[in-house]
Amino acid sequence: MIVQFNPSAFGQTRWNEYFVRFVLGGTMTVVAGLLAARFGPVVGGLFLAFPAIFPASATLIEKHVRERKEKAGLRGARRGKEAAALDAAGAALGSFGLAAFGLVIWLLIVRSPAWALALAAVSWLAVAMLAWQVRRRV
Amino acid sequence: MVLEYALRFLAGGIAVSAFAMLGDTLRPKSFAGLFGAAPSIALATLLITLSHKGAPFAAVEGRSMIVGAFALASYSWVVCVLLKKYLLSSWTATTAAMVIWFVTALGGSAVLFQVP
Numbered sequence: 404m405i406v407q408f409n410p411s412a413f414g415q416t417r418w419n420e421y422f423v424r425f426v427l428g429g430t431m432t433v434v435a436g437l438l439a440a441r442f443g444p445v446v447g448g449l450f451l452a453f454p455a456i457f458p459a460s461a462t463l464i465e466k467h468v469r470e471r472k473e474k475a476g477l478r479g480a481r482r483g484k485e486a487a488a489l490d491a492a493g494a495a496l497g498s499f500g501l502a503a504f505g506l507v508i509w510l511l512i513v514r515s516p517a518w519a520l521a522l523a524a525v526s527w528l529a530v531a532m533l534a535w536q537v538r539r540r541v
Numbered sequence: 542m543v544l545e546y547a548l549r550f551l552a553g554g555i556a557v558s559a560f561a562m563l564g565d566t567l568r569p570k571s572f573a574g575l576f577g578a579a580p581s582i583a584l585a586t587l588l589i590t591l592s593h594k595g596a597p598f599a600a601v602e603g604r605s606m607i608v609g610a611f612a613l614a615s616y617s618w619v620v621c622v623l624l625k626k627y628l629l630s631s632w633t634a635t636t637a638a639m640v641i642w643f644v645t646a647l648g649g650s651a652v653l654f655q656v657p
Contacts, residue, residue: 424554439586445601491618
């Protein structure tokens with residue numbers, strides 16, 4: 404299965420849907436900062452992996468797929484849920500990449516902050532893609 | 542203080558939106574889902590944390606993030622099951638499963654780090 408980039412998908416999302424994601428993402432970043440300031444970095448760090456925009460994203464995926472299928476005269480309700488379920492399965496695999504990101508930050512950021520952030524981002528992508536490839540073959 | 546949190550809001554909003562937009566354009570859906578677990582909030586937060594609280598504080602946050610990531614994996618897997626097997630709506634499944642994230646993250650942190 405080949406990974407495809409489909410820029411026309413931008414047109415499917417309305418500006419208010421982008422706005423909701425922006426506000427949720429911004430709010431969660433503020434909340435993570437407040438929690439770290441109030442309860443310390445152990446609790447604050449947990450919330451760096453909080454599924455803040457997951458409900459909004461999954462709902463959008465379900466809605467877009469349902470609308471597309473119904474437009475084509477198909478029953479869209481079930482297909483919408485399946486698409487959201489696939490997205491959630493992908494996020495579960497991507498979480499291993501997020502764990503790798505945290506590991507690199509933990510081990511390297513005191514020695515070299517810039518390199519640690521760059522290496523952590525690369526590790527996230529590499530581990531997430533590896534997990535996805537392994538899942539496909541199993 | 543207000544400026545710091547305004548900056549966090551802006552950086553977090555931009556990072557989360559950017560990863561979400563990238564995920565929207567990718568196929569298959571399972572691959573696009575990887576971006577649902579992108580380190581968007583972490584990147585925005587850690588950059589500001591580094592300048593305000595220093596690297597040792599950020600290192601502890603990174604260690605906790607590993608536990609948070611496994612909580613996110615459990616949460617995502619439960620959401621997938623609720624959608625596929627029980628055919629709940631996305632909103633119901635994703636909000637109901639939040640309890641899984643909290644139990645795994647706070648439980649894991651309590652066992653491993655004795656916090657909270």
